[in-house]
Amino acid sequence: MNDTVFGRFMEDTMKKKNAQADLTQDERNAQQAETQAEAQVEAQVEAAMAKERGDKKTRKVLNTVINAVLIVAIVIAVIATYVSFVSTSGNGVPNIFGLRLLSIQTDSMYDTILPGDLIVATGVDDVSTLRKGDIITYWTVINGERVLNTHRVVEIYDGGGYLIFETKGDANTVADPLTVHESAIVGKYQVRIPGVGKVFDYLQTSMGFLIVVVIPVFLFFLFHLVQFFRVLFEYQNVKNRIKYEQERGRTEDLIAAAQSSAAQTQALDRAAIEAELREKLRAELLASMAAEQAAEQAAREQAAAAAVETSAEEVSDGAASDPETSEQ
Secondary structure, three states: OHHHHHHHHHHHHHHHHHHHHHHHHHHHHHHHHHHHHHHHHHHHHHHHHHHHHHHHHHHHHHHHHHHHHHHHHHHHHHHHHHHHHHOOEOOOEOEEOOEEEEEOOOOOOOOOOOOOOEEEEEOOOOHHHOOOOOEEEEEEEEOOEEEEEEEEEEEEEEOOOOEEEEEEOOOOOOOOOOOEEHHHEEEEEEEEEOOHHHHHHHHOOHHHHHHHHHHHHHHHHHHHHHHHHHHHHHHHHHHHHHHHHHHHHHHHHHHHHHHHHHHHHHHHHHHHHHHHHHHHHHHHHHHHHHHHHHHHHHHHHHHHHHHHHHHHHHHHHHHHHHHHHHHO
16 A cells, blocks of 8 residues: 555656656747747847948948038039129129139130130239239220220330230230220239139029029038938937837836746646645555554454454363363
């Protein structure tokens, strides 16, 4: 009986250990699967972040290039507009910081200055510093119209309190028919910028102003408006992502708390079952031992009773045989 109860106890114990081992293996497998899933997610996130960093770098370079081009275009457009339409001072010649910017229309100064060139002239504060061979810009009358002209000084005359300048184009064979009074001089030639004069001439047209000034400015502000909304949307996405991560973190905390509570409850239930099983087995073992002891006690009592009965019979048989012996 003791062997049977002990065997059942050991069998239940082994079943419990096997169940715990299976549960532990399942937990390890689940944890391993979760770790692998987290690693895959982490790798995907890292790849996405690397791609996003590359995209941001490309966008940054592209934005820098576009900004540089648009800023240069706007600066040129503003300067051209300022020179062509706004800034006039002194003799009515457009200037920037004292520099006269003029577009050459004819080839009278070929090949020193070409048609379409932009020349830079500086103001002349003291006309007495001018010398033969200098190139000057001055007001004159051509075909009945007062215009600016740029020719070389070939002779200087004293007009009695003022100077008179005779000029001639390098490509011309004769001097200009009209001399130049010192008060008509606008500036002294310094340098030329090939081809840029055509741009200034084009800016004086409505179409040129639209294409070179209005459209670049519009594109500049449109580009930065798009950039503003893009940054705004990215900020909103980041904000939503942070909120999502916070909500996800709280959800994961709740799930972890629920799992921990369930594990504690399961452990408590398991401990209660184990304690109940131990008590049951202990009670059965004690009952079995008590029953065996009672059986042994009954057997001993029965054996003692049998022995007493046997002794009584032997005594009775002895008493019966004694008279016969006396008669003989």
